[in-house]
Amino acid sequence: MKHGPLLDANEFKKNLGWYCDVCGRHRKDRFISVYTIDFSRDFKCVDGTIKKNFKYCNDSRHCYNHIKMIAESKVYKITHPI
Numbered sequence: 001m002k003h004g005p006l007l008d009a010n011e012f013k014k015n016l017g018w019y020c021d022v023c024g025r026h027r028k029d030r031f032i033s034v035y036t037i038d039f040s041r042d043f044k045c046v047d048g049t050i051k052k053n054f055k056y057c058n059d060s061r062h063c064y065n066h067i068k069m070i071a072e073s074k075v076y077k078i079t080h081p082i
């Protein structure tokens with residue numbers, strides 16, 4: 001491995017990660033999925049106007065269920081700052 005301020009592309013990809021919007025953990029890219037929820041009707045807008053992408057751990061039932069609960073109830077209850 002080279003030492004220096006620049007990471008090579010593979011090293012960068014390996015370290016690429018995201019924060020889960022539910023549990024707040026920083027996870028590797030492959031463990032994070034995105035779920036888009038349409039909040040437009042809550043704001044009396046046309047469908048598709050106000051959408052938000054939520055990132056969640058795709059290996060965690062807890063995180064997935066939480067996202068699904070939000071999608072179904074449209075209740076914005078996430079405590080972790082987004």
Ligand SMILES: [Zn+2]
Pocket residue numbers: 020021022023024025056057060063
């Ligand atoms: Zn999570």
